Amino acid sequence: AQSVTQLDSQVPVFEEAPVELRCNYSSSVSVYLFWYVQYPNQGLQLLLKYLSGSTLVKGINGFEAEFNKSQTSFHLRKPSVHISDTAEYFCAVSNFGNEKLTFGTGTRLTIIP
């Protein structure tokens, strides 16, 4: 079985400050990792994904994430946030050969002007 932990349910950040949203996963086999964003009253939009290769992956809207196998983490970062980044962010994992996504509980990012 696989699981995802997002320790921070809410993260307030001042505009133009950096942010890190934490994600840890548990799986007995190799994984694919994803970050999705949900803007108010909208669906889930893929921010970025790690499938294999370079452990640093870049996504849309200036976000990046680093896969750390030894720490079983996939933290999301952005060097300078904007008001428009206000949203809920979900980390998700799937296993090789098993397509279903297992999601974390989400982190609500609030940008303070």
Next chain:
Amino acid sequence: EPEVTQTPSHQVTQMGQEVILRCVPISNHLYFYWYRQILGQKVEFLVSFYNNEISEKSEIFDDQFSVERPDGSNFTLKIRSTKLEDSAMYFCASRGNAPRQPQHFGDGTRLSIL
């Protein structure tokens, strides 16, 4: 950019009634999924569907639930006799056919059971 579309955006139904949630996956995608998100909780996998059959389902997906691809473009989720606890946001997703393609989600249908 192609999108997954879901209708209706909000469905209000009396407990015990049947409800059908509709999804139009991205054209030429062959892998389809339903997830749900109860208010304040995490997004949960319900079922995956490929080649006109269910490939995996969760323990949530009991006999009250069914999925169907009635034609070449729609993918539906039916709940036969709704319960109060079925109230949730239901998301449809599809993915491309090459290996390791990510899932693309629709905007969801908010189902409210009275």
